[in-house]
Amino acid sequence: MTVASPRRVLIVGAGLAGSLLAIYLARAGWSVLVVERRHDPRERRFAEGRSINLAISARGIHALRRAGLEERVMGAALRMYGRMIHPRSGEPHLHPYSNDPTRGINSVSRSALNLALLEAAAAEPGVELLFERRCTGVDATRGTAEFTIHDTATTETFTADLVVGADGAFSAVRGSLQRTDRFDYSQAYLTHGYKEMHIPPVPHGAHAPFALMPSALHIWPRGASMMIALPNPDGSFTCTLFWPWESNPLSPLEPSFATIRSAAEARAVFERDYPDALALMPTMSEDFERNAAGNMLTVRCSPWSASGRVTLIGDAAHAVVPFYGQGANASFEDCEALVDALAAHPSIADALVAYEKARKENSDAIADMALANFVEMRDHSAKASFARKKKLARLLRRVCGNALEPEYDLVSFSTVPYAEAQARGRRNERILQMCPVVPMALVALTALVGLKWYGFDTLMHEFSTCTFCLMILILTILQFQRVVRNTSERKS
Amino acid sequence: MTVASPRRVLIVGAGLAGSLLAIYLARAGWSVLVVERRHDPRERRFAEGRSINLAISARGIHALRRAGLEERVMGAALRMYGRMIHPRSGEPHLHPYSNDPTRGINSVSRSALNLALLEAAAAEPGVELLFERRCTGVDATRGTAEFTIHDTATTETFTADLVVGADGAFSAVRGSLQRTDRFDYSQAYLTHGYKEMHIPPVPHGAHAPFALMPSALHIWPRGASMMIALPNPDGSFTCTLFWPWESNPLSPLEPSFATIRSAAEARAVFERDYPDALALMPTMSEDFERNAAGNMLTVRCSPWSASGRVTLIGDAAHAVVPFYGQGANASFEDCEALVDALAAHPSIADALVAYEKARKENSDAIADMALANFVEMRDHSAKASFARKKKLARLLRRVCGNALEPEYDLVSFSTVPYAEAQARGRRNERILQMCPVVPMALVALTALVGLKWYGFDTLMHEFSTCTFCLMILILTILQFQRVVRNTSERKS
Numbered sequence: 001m002t003v004a005s006p007r008r009v010l011i012v013g014a015g016l017a018g019s020l021l022a023i024y025l026a027r028a029g030w031s032v033l034v035v036e037r038r039h040d041p042r043e044r045r046f047a048e049g050r051s052i053n054l055a056i057s058a059r060g061i062h063a064l065r066r067a068g069l070e071e072r073v074m075g076a077a078l079r080m081y082g083r084m085i086h087p088r089s090g091e092p093h094l095h096p097y098s099n100d101p102t103r104g105i106n107s108v109s110r111s112a113l114n115l116a117l118l119e120a121a122a123a124e125p126g127v128e129l130l131f132e133r134r135c136t137g138v139d140a141t142r143g144t145a146e147f148t149i150h151d152t153a154t155t156e157t158f159t160a161d162l163v164v165g166a167d168g169a170f171s172a173v174r175g176s177l178q179r180t181d182r183f184d185y186s187q188a189y190l191t192h193g194y195k196e197m198h199i200p201p202v203p204h205g206a207h208a209p210f211a212l213m214p215s216a217l218h219i220w221p222r223g224a225s226m227m228i229a230l231p232n233p234d235g236s237f238t239c240t241l242f243w244p245w246e247s248n249p250l251s252p253l254e255p256s257f258a259t260i261r262s263a264a265e266a267r268a269v270f271e272r273d274y275p276d277a278l279a280l281m282p283t284m285s286e287d288f289e290r291n292a293a294g295n296m297l298t299v300r301c302s303p304w305s306a307s308g309r310v311t312l313i314g315d316a317a318h319a320v321v322p323f324y325g326q327g328a329n330a331s332f333e334d335c336e337a338l339v340d341a342l343a344a345h346p347s348i349a350d351a352l353v354a355y356e357k358a359r360k361e362n363s364d365a366i367a368d369m370a371l372a373n374f375v376e377m378r379d380h381s382a383k384a385s386f387a388r389k390k391k392l393a394r395l396l397r398r399v400c401g402n403a404l405e406p407e408y409d410l411v412s413f414s415t416v417p418y419a420e421a422q423a424r425g426r427r428n429e430r431i432l433q434m435c436p437v438v439p440m441a442l443v444a445l446t447a448l449v450g451l452k453w454y455g456f457d458t459l460m461h462e463f464s465t466c467t468f469c470l471m472i473l474i475l476t477i478l479q480f481q482r483v484v485r486n487t488s489e490r491k492s
Numbered sequence: 493m494t495v496a497s498p499r500r501v502l503i504v505g506a507g508l509a510g511s512l513l514a515i516y517l518a519r520a521g522w523s524v525l526v527v528e529r530r531h532d533p534r535e536r537r538f539a540e541g542r543s544i545n546l547a548i549s550a551r552g553i554h555a556l557r558r559a560g561l562e563e564r565v566m567g568a569a570l571r572m573y574g575r576m577i578h579p580r581s582g583e584p585h586l587h588p589y590s591n592d593p594t595r596g597i598n599s600v601s602r603s604a605l606n607l608a609l610l611e612a613a614a615a616e617p618g619v620e621l622l623f624e625r626r627c628t629g630v631d632a633t634r635g636t637a638e639f640t641i642h643d644t645a646t647t648e649t650f651t652a653d654l655v656v657g658a659d660g661a662f663s664a665v666r667g668s669l670q671r672t673d674r675f676d677y678s679q680a681y682l683t684h685g686y687k688e689m690h691i692p693p694v695p696h697g698a699h700a701p702f703a704l705m706p707s708a709l710h711i712w713p714r715g716a717s718m719m720i721a722l723p724n725p726d727g728s729f730t731c732t733l734f735w736p737w738e739s740n741p742l743s744p745l746e747p748s749f750a751t752i753r754s755a756a757e758a759r760a761v762f763e764r765d766y767p768d769a770l771a772l773m774p775t776m777s778e779d780f781e782r783n784a785a786g787n788m789l790t791v792r793c794s795p796w797s798a799s800g801r802v803t804l805i806g807d808a809a810h811a812v813v814p815f816y817g818q819g820a821n822a823s824f825e826d827c828e829a830l831v832d833a834l835a836a837h838p839s840i841a842d843a844l845v846a847y848e849k850a851r852k853e854n855s856d857a858i859a860d861m862a863l864a865n866f867v868e869m870r871d872h873s874a875k876a877s878f879a880r881k882k883k884l885a886r887l888l889r890r891v892c893g894n895a896l897e898p899e900y901d902l903v904s905f906s907t908v909p910y911a912e913a914q915a916r917g918r919r920n921e922r923i924l925q926m927c928p929v930v931p932m933a934l935v936a937l938t939a940l941v942g943l944k945w946y947g948f949d950t951l952m953h954e955f956s957t958c959t960f961c962l963m964i965l966i967l968t969i970l971q972f973q974r975v976v977r978n979t980s981e982r983k984s
Contacts, residue, residue, distance in 0.1 A: 182681040182737070186678035187675075187678070188678070189674040295673065474965070
């Protein structure tokens with residue numbers, strides 16, 4: 001104990017980000033109070049359903065290691081080394097995540113991870129945890145947050161030097177900030193919803209107790225929709241259906257949650273779209289009827305702090321769609337950035353500004369990349385052109401080395417800032433797209449050299465040849481320009 | 493009176509859109525209840541300050557005519573035929589709004605217009621008006637809205653077949669919709685604020701009682717900031733300063749509301765930036781200190797309706813920044829579209845879908861055009877290149893006729909849907925930008941023709957000439973491509 005009274009932080013939300021931040025700040029000498037809306041999961045486990053498995057990768061591992069929790073959490077993780085693409089017909093094939101075969105992302109149960117973090121936070125001397133208290137608002141200027149106690153009309157008010165909203169995509173703390181002056185805010189729902197399904201363990205088979213290869217993330221890409229499956233330690237798989245909410249009049253055969261309502265209708269879609277998975281899903285009908293379809297949304301806001309004493313982390317600051325498996329990883333990076341900023345700046349207000357400066361552009365970048373990855377997973381990954389492009393990228397990478405490290409590797413297997421990963425990914429894309437220009441330029445060069453050395457005079461009299469060369473040159477330039485244009489359009 | 497009981501509508505907000513909609517719906521046989529947060533302006537006039545003068549143009553006039561109010565409102569309007577640009581030094585010069593010198597936009601007092609609409613609504617037999625009641629929430633499924641009566645804790649609940657949120661940019665009705673499932677929402681504040689200033693009438697001078705020419709919208713464009721002035725019927729001008737909230741470290745001489753706080757500091761800026769206006773502003777110091785700076789924001793949301801019985805109009809559905817003078821005009825168009833949809837569809841739910849379909853893309857378009865017009869007004873309009881471009885556009889228009897009608901004319905002097913005006917404006921822009929390509933193509937053509945007819949053989953032996961022609965061609969193509977690229981980038 002120091003003589004000076006420690007700074008006091010109130011963390012609203014004991015989810016992944018809130019619990020990890022509590023650990024960090026308690027160790028940095030803060031007095032920490034964490035207040036959570038739900039019940040204490042140490043007494044009674046979280047209800048399952050409606051939660052996508054997490055994929056923890058380099059950033060998450062880095063943050064867990066800093067809290068001394070890497071071994072505990074990663075011990076129960078299943079590493080996935082690539083995407084196993086299940087086509088409509090034919091054998092599944094694996095697309096490795098990286099040139100380096102040891103690189104993989106880690107399938108982790110969200111509730112188990114949350115519990116581990118919460119137990120570690122509770123074990124810190126400076127941390128107090130309160131549950132079943134719903135935040136009803138924050139007064140940024142006074143540094144207070146008000147809560148109502150579950151099932152009562154009783155309200156409690158807590159005051160702190162710093163209030164952190166770690167209360168998720170529908171953050172109440174952010175709701176209070178939204179009423180302050182000049183708060184930019186956007187929430188954009190995906191046109192698709194998700195529904196959890198289940199593949200149980202099997203007693204026999206090549207991967208028993210797993211029904212499918214456990215070292216891959218399984219994808220059934222079907223254009224506008226898809227299903228994925230992630231392995232669990234008990235040998236089961238958690239499958240997630242991603243279907244549009246509404247039907248598309250232009251392709252009436254596509255499933256949507258609006259048109260496919262009954263288990264019987266769903267079974268017909270599964271028989272057509274996911275036949276190999278259906279064979280492994282004895283509870284398909286029950287799962288489809290029991291599990292509600294959930295929403296996915298992207299939330300962006302700015303500024304992340306108010307009055308120099310309230311700020312946001314994790315989904316509260318930047319909810320992202322789950323398709324890059326980076327939501328939890330990004331939230332953990334927020335915790336590291338916030339605790340680093342608080343260590344570097346004596347003034348909390350300065351620290352909050354530095355924290356947002358470090359994170360805002362990176363969280364915008366991962367939000368964009370996660371949306372783009374949905375299209376890649378459900379649509380592109382099924383196409384031969386995509387496999388060719390990936391092969392070309394891998395080849396170029398072998399030739400050019402780390403300078404051409406792909407976006408996926410930078411995001412999942414490094415702690416390079418997301419915005420830099422995105423920028424480098426775009427540059428790689430530009431280089432890849434220029435590859436078709438090379439043969440055209442060679443043809444044009446050959447024609448010109450031929451003209452010069454093997455009968456310049458004669459050929460020049462042939463206006464048609466001259467025109468031909470011109471055309472080739474022009475086509476080359478046009479192609480080059482098209483590529484540059486496409487890239488810059490995607491950028492904007 | 494018909495025997496069947498009329499359909500009942502509850503309009504939240506008695507501003508411009510709410511009042512006009514009340515008139516339309518009462519005449520269409522609805523029973524109308526309008527509930528407003530503020531006091532009744534018929535008893536006590538609105539406080540002035542913090543309200544930009546309105547510019548009513550073709551769309552607004554169309555809607556007012558339909559309500560039989562054109563003469564009453566436009567009688568007190570002052571028509572402005574162009575922008576009077578006041579440079580830092582030198583004489584002001586007029587940029588007409590249109591090739592047609594009779595076309596102008598109309599400076600109208602917001603409070604006078606609101607009062608006229610409210611009085612007309614009150615005069616309709618089917619309309620009931622209630623004031624000083626703040627909406628605290630809407631229950632879309634039951635079609636109810638709850639209000640608290642001013643200065644009391646008393647609440648009132650009203651039920652209707654249709655509830656319309658006409659309660660402005662910070663709409664409480666929209667706030668309730670925001671909590672429904674999958675409601676996309678964004679609010680984006682401008683980096684600039686506004687502050688009202690005043691130029692009083694003068695007894696003598698060329699335009700007395702006006703201190704400046706009353707038939708123009710006056711602009712002092714200064715790059716990152718500007719001031720504008722609109723005439724009032726009493727001979728005064730309402731000026732509005734548009735300054736950034738924060739200072740720009742890269743151009744420390746630019747004014748901002750953060751750096752220029754005192755009247756003395758403001759006077760120094762006025763002496764440098766708006767010397768001719770300052771000479772006409774005896775109350776400059778008092779105005780600057782007394783009038784608070786206001787925010788401007790763009791609000792977008794979707795869907796505009798919930799449960800088939802609650803919807804939004806005007807700023808509640810789509811707040812826009814004021815730089816195209818189209819906020820009120822767009823709101824009036826909403827009223828027309830909503831009443832037309834309700835007339836065309838027996839089911840209110842179907843009507844609300846049709847209304848949003850008719851208006852959503854158009855309100856998005858005017859929101860974008862209003863943001864773009866800010867840059868044009870404060871920055872481009874001061875530049876010689878802008879005047880040249882406008883001249884070229886007018887010339888092309890004379891040659892090509894209505895096919896090349898400029899965006900400004902389509903937005904302000906026609907009722908062509910905003911989205912179409914925007915698309916046609918972009919096409920015009922593309923054509924304008926291609927004009928510099930024409931002389932380059934001519935040079936290239938001339939060179940080629942020269943090559944063919946005046947010594948093909950000799951010239952062809954000169955490799956340098958051949959290269960020269962090639963270079964010209966390539967440059968032409970590059971220039972062409974650059975133009976196309978720029979246009980498509982702006983589009984995205």
